[in-house]
Amino acid sequence: MTLYIAREASKLWRKVCMETSVEIQLLMEKWRLLLAGLVFQYVHGLAARGVHYLHRPGPTLQDLGFMILPELGQERGYISESLFTFVFLTFFVWTFHPFVYHIKRFYTVLLWRRILAFLVASQILRIVTFYSTQLPGPNYHCREGSKLARLPPPESLTEVLLLNFPRGVLYGCGDLIFSSHMIFILVFVRTYHKYGSKRFIKLLAWVTAIIQSLLIVASRKHYTVDVVVAWYTVNLVVFFIDKKLPEMPDRSSGSQPLLPLSAKERDGKSREEHNKLLNGNSVDTADRRQRLQMNGKHGEDGNHIHSESSMNGT
Incomplete structure (x- = not known):
């Protein structure tokens, strides 16, 4: 039994090493685009931080979702964030499963290059919309009377550049239309729907996206319009960009080279x-x-x- 475990562990280690060498070669070729996508995540956070300085608290707008869904409140608001964190972490781990499993439909580096393209395009549209018109935030910390609803004028450029993560993200106000959480959720779900292999998980992923939408509204992080706009905007962005990008080689067929030809x-x-x-x-x-x-x-x-x-x- 010990010999069998040692032999299987040795096979797994060789496979991980071989897969790592392939991915490193791809990373050396595509690192500029990947780095640009990661840097833009900071730019997106900087834009959300900037609009918080412009936010003016006011009466909560009339919203159909608020009428239907009871507010979770400050005590139960963590439910929405917990589900989002779970989806983010499980999807991130899944993108690295080709390092371990024999069924490999994609290269991890090329997949994340594709994901970042979807995220950046959606986030650019989001920045344009929430800077065009600032709505009063519906969350408890963005309402009138809250000390967190408005940020005092910055005393230095460093104060603006430091995003105060994660507090600055969790307690941001003004970056409403459209939901950033739904951008990530929908991009992840659509990516798994295309490159995943389990039908049940695909169905579960779409159900989770719907539940996440309801929780965002119930926690009053966004208005219903923010979630609705995200649903059709992100899906359209992913659809059109996916058509423009070159398709990744399907590794499951076994006929593709170890590395795609340049x-x-x-x-x-x-x-x-x-x-x-x-x-x-x-x-x-x-x-x-x-x-x-x-x-x-x-x-x-x-x-x-x-x-x-x-x-x-x-």
Whole structure:
């Protein structure tokens, strides 16, 4: 039993090391875009911090969701954040499952490059909307009489640049239309719906997104309009950007190379095959044999069967 565990652990370690080396090579190639996406997360937080200085508390606007859903209040407001944190962490861990499991449909680096593109595009639209019109925040700490509803003028640039995480995020006001929590939730759900493999989890993910929407309204973090706008805006953004981005190689087929070919390598390979055709040279025997095998036809087996039939007089 101990020998079996040691052997399996050794296999797992070799697999993790091999997968890590592949992902590092991809990271070295795509690190600029990944870094830009991560830096923009700070820019988005800085924009939310800035609009808090402009926030003016006032009477809570009439809202259909507030009429239907009872307020969770300060004591139970953690429920919404707890669900969001759970979804965020489980999705983050899932994106690294190709390091361990044999079923690998994507490269982790390429997947996060795609996710950050969706997030950045949605967050740019969000910044434009909540700076266009500032609404009075409906959360308890954003209402009239609360000391947290308005930020005093900053005494230095450093005070603005320091986001006071996580307190500054949890107690922000003014960045309402549309919900940042729903941006992350919908991007994660749509990504798993496309690249995940478990139907039940896909269904559960969409149900969780609906529950998260209701909890956001019930906790009065956002108006209902903030959640509704997020639903159709984020889905449209993901749909159109996903069409523009080059599709990732499907690793589950087993026919894709360990690393995707770069544009230069693809052009060189196409040019080499084109020159062979112009010179009257056929494709290499090894390539032809491999293609015949992929098509379910083996030339050597066919000749062997034909010779046996001739010898038997059939």
